[in-house]
Amino acid sequence: MELTKKQGTVLVKYIRKTLEEYFKEKTVDIKDYISEDMRDVVSREAAAYVTLFKYPSMRFRGSSGHMLPILSLEKTIREATLKAAFRDRRFIPLMKSELRDTIVELSQLRKPVKIEADSLSEYPSKIKIGRDGIAIEKGYTRALLLPQTAVMMGWNAKQFLSFALLKAGLDPRYKSKNIQVYRVQAQVFREEKPGGDVIEEEFN
Template sequence: MVSEEEGKILIRLARKSIESYVKNKSLIDIPEDTPETLKENMGVFTTLNKNGMLRGCIGYPEPIKPLINALVEVAVSAAVNDPRFPPVSESELDDLEIEVSVLTKPELIEVEKPEQYMDKIKIGEDGLIIERGPYRGLLLPQVAVELGWNVEEFLYNTCVKAGLTADCWLFKDVKIYKFSSQIFNE
C-alpha cells in the first residue's frame, strides 16, 4: 500500500492542513511533487489525540477520491467538524498528536450463521463496518487492541457506534464489512 516515507508525508501534510485551517481558515494546496501512490483512491482516517485522549476522528472508509486529497479533507474535519468535540483552537495545536490510517477497500464478510463471524475477524488486523438499514458504524482496527476487546466485544461496540443495539450483529439483515489499515503516527 503506502511506504513508510509516504506515511511520513501524509502525517506532515495532515498537520500542515490542520494548522492552516485553524489559523487562517484556508485549505492547503496539494503539493505538486506528491508521489503517484498517494494519488490513488484510498480510504483514510485522521485521528487526533490530546494528552492521550481522543480529540477528533473523521475519515472516508471507501476509496472515493485520491488519498492525498481525502487526507487534507479528513484532517481538517477531524479538527473542526467532529460532532463529539468543539473545534480545535490555535492554542491546542502544539498538544495534538496526529495519526493517519490508510484503509484497504472494505470487504463484505459472508457467513451462513452469525457465530461464524468469530472465526472471520482478526483483532489487530481487521477494522469493522456494520450496516443495518440507514445505520452505519465503523471502528478502526487499532480500537479493539487499544481497549483490549475480543471479537464479540468488537462486534458489540461497532453495533453501538452505528446507533444500533449491541447484539445487532446477530440479525440476518445486518451487513458486516472488514478492512485493514496502515497506521502512521507523528
Template sequence: MITSADARILILLVRDTLEGSFSGKSSEESLLVVKDRDKERFSRKQGVFVTLHKHDELRGCIGFVEPVYPLYEAVVRAAQAAAFEDPRFAPVAEDELGEIHIEISVMSVPKTLEAGSAEEYPEKISVGRDGLIIRKGFRSGLLLPQVATEYGWSSEEFLEHTCWKAGLPPAAWKSPEATIMTFQAQVFKETAPGGSVVEVM
C-alpha cells in the same frame, strides 16, 4: 503499501493543513499548495481516516471508508473534518496544535463478511488485523482495527461495540438484516506532536 517515508509526508500534510486552517485556508485552498510531486506520489484513490489525540485522549476522528479521492486529497479533507467537524468534540483551537498527536489509517477496500450463520462471524474476524463496518437499515458504524487492540476486546466484543457505534443494540450483528464488512489498514502515528512517525500496524 505505504512506506514510513510516505507516512511522514502524509502526517506532515495533515499538520500543514491544520496550521493553514487557522490562517483562513479552506480544504480547497490547502489542496492548491500540495506539492506536485506529492500529488503524483499519492494519486491513487484510497480510503483514509485521520485521528487526533491530545494527552492520549481522542480529540477527533473522521475519514473516508471508500476510495473516493486521491490519497493526498482524502488526507487533507479528513484532517480538516477531524479537527473541526467531528460532532463529538468542540473544534480544535489553534493553541491546542502543539499538544495534538496525529495518526493516519490508510484503508483497504471493505469487503462483506460471508458466513453460514451469525454465530460464525466472530471466528472470521482477526482482532489486530481487521477493522469492522456494520450496517443495518439507515444506521452504520465503523471501528478501526487498532481500537479493538487498544481495548483488548474479543472479536465478539468488537462486533458489539461496532453496533453501539452505529446506534444499534449490541447484538444487532446477529440479525439477518445486518451487513458486516471487514477492512485492513496501515496505521502510522507521531510519537510526539510534530515528532517522528512510527507504524502501529
C-alpha cells in the same frame, strides 16, 4: 496501492501542516508540499481516516474519513483532517492551544472483505484483534471501527463487534436483517509525539 514509510510520513506531516495553517486562516496546497514522485499517489482514489489523540494520554480527540475510495487521497485527507479537528460532533472544535498536545494519525484502508456468518455469535471467531477493523453496513447506514481501536481499548473480538454495531445504531444482541459485516485492514502512520517522528504501526 500501499504507501511507503516515507510517503506515510510526508502525509502525516501534511495533516499537521494543514491544521497549523488553518489557525492562520491559510490553506496548504499538497502539491506544493510533496515531491513530484508523490503526485500520482495523492491523485488516486483511496479510502482513509484521520484520527487525533491527546498527548500523552492518547485519549481520543476526533476522527473522520471515508470507508470507500470515493475521492482522491489528497481530497480525502484534507476533508478528513478538518472534519476530525473541527466538525466531529462528539467534541468541541479543536483549539489552537491544543494542537501542541495533539497526536496526528493517518489510516489508509485496504478493501473491505465481507464476513459470511449465519448468526452474530459466529463473527468474533472470524475477526483478529490487532489486524482487523470492523465495518457495519445496513442500507444507507455505515459505521467503522479501525483495527487499532480494539487494541487501544483492550477489547476482545466480541466486544469489538458489539461496539461497532452500537456505533451503527444497531442492537448487538440480535442479527438484524440485511446487515453486512466486513473486515477492514489498514496501513497506519502516527506521530510518536506532537510534531515528532512518524512511525508505521504493525498489525499482524
